[in-house]
Amino acid sequence: MKLPQVFEQRMRKYFEEKGRDEEASSFFSCMEETPMHGIRWNRLKVSADSYEAKMNALELPSEKVTWCEGGFYTPDISLGKDPYYHAGAYYIQEPSAMLPASILAAKPGEFVLDMCAAPGGKATRIAEDLKGEGLLFANEINAERSRALLRNLERAGAANVVILNENPKNMVKNFEKFFDRIIIDAPCSGEGMFRRDPFAPKSWEKFGPDSCVPIQKEILGYADAMLAPGGHLVYSTCTFGEAENENQISAFLEEHPDYEIIAHRELEGVSHDDAGMMRIWPHKTKGEGHFCVHLRKKEDGTDPSEDKRRYEKNPSCTQFRFVKARECFEEFMCGLLKDEYASSYMEKNRTDFVLHKDKVHMMPVAEALLSGLKVVKMGDFPGEIKETAKGRVFTPSQALALELDKEKVRPSRFLSFTREDPRLQRYLRCETVMLEEAECDLLDEGEYVIVACEDLPLGFAKKQGTALKNAYPKAWRLV
DSSP: OOOOHHHHHHHHHHHHHTTOHHHHHHHHHHTTSOOOEEEEEOTTTSOGGGHHHHHHHTTOOOOBOTTSTTEEEEOSOOOSSSHHHHTTSEEEOOGGGGHHHHHHOOOTTOEEEETTOTTOHHHHHHHHHHTTSSEEEEEOSSHHHHHHHHHHHHHTTOOSEEEEOOOGGGTTTTSTTOEEEEEEEOOOOOGGGTTTOTTHHHHHHHSOHHHHHHHHHHHHHHHHHHEEEEEEEEEEESOOOGGGTHHHHHHHHHHOTTEEEOOOOOOTTOEEOTTSOEEEOTTTSSSOOEEEEEEEEOOOSOOTHHHHHHSOSSOOOOOHHHHHHHHHHHHHHHHHBOHHHHHHHHHHHHHHEEEETTEEEEOSSOGGGGTTSOEEEOSEEEEEEEEETTEEEEEEOHHHHHHOOGGGBOGGGEEEEOTTOHHHHHHHTTOOEEOOHHHHHHSOTTSEEEEEETTEEEEEEEEETTEEEEOSOGGGOOO
């Protein structure tokens, strides 16, 4: 690999100044090695005691990523066509990139912001930690990348998620001192990606550290404005230069003395400096270059964010259209879910139900909170109301299927195939699936049924006689 000369000179100087001259040769040698690959099992769908069995099913070695629960190294092979992937059982992610969300360690019930969220690796991990309680705001300034973020979060079965397509500066007025935790995977010069991406060195020469540093500083300022007192901030990059990493954070701390670095226990493969900032070096462990630091904002005796969280979320509406739409939705969910789960879902429905045109949303905060912002997804999107010759009908979304698990769904509305069943591939190609006699007897005629791979939901289909009319999204079709 031909590295930019300025980069090579700077890194040699870095190791020399740190008194680590002997590392320089191993650092540059590792740039010629095969880059690392990995997957992270989704803890919303897969239990820890089944990781090894699932890895065996994929015919993969079970070598764990030490800094991330559920993270495993994989060879450089295509894993995006397996039914497990389409069910959201795992997320394909570079191993070093698994560190920041693990360090953030979001807790159920918190309000969390991922400021630079696409394609979704960190956001999906945060959603796992929240377990459907609290609210995740995932923002992506690039419109096309925000659509990829939407798909990845929906595939993961992430509930209580708002996706925005905004410049962070436009968010400050809505979310002043609002969030419990914020993660910034900052736009950077991408030096840690040199051996993964053959175009990265050329991009570095055009958009190097000098262009990234002011953007990172600006983003950190917006994060400070939106983080509640006592809140946690994790900042990360995939680059090596101190200007974008240690120096950036040191400058931020000088300007914001109400922050402190939170040091973490030593993790195998992760280097810590005296201040508590962390790095992953590709010549020291199995991972690409990464920087990460955990900051905490000190308490100041106030918490204005609570005012925004407490005010009336979605005022009850007595309009005929609203009431009938909610009744239609409730009828569908009561038919789909077992009685005990339907009851608790209806409680949530009475407080979180939002109707936009014909689309149903579920959101635990007021719509007014998102006023003036470009919204890609507003909380959960279970589906939409359609007017037919037979009256109002609720049509479920792909997101709803992927949020549910087998124990909540009536047996007559859930059909699971083995991973080897060829009908799964037909289903993922949006083709009609034929049923066996025993399956026909089990399922409710004319109703939407969840199709699953080994109890992991993939999407909906409608039972019609001996066939399942496919409702898998055409845009998600396996080709």
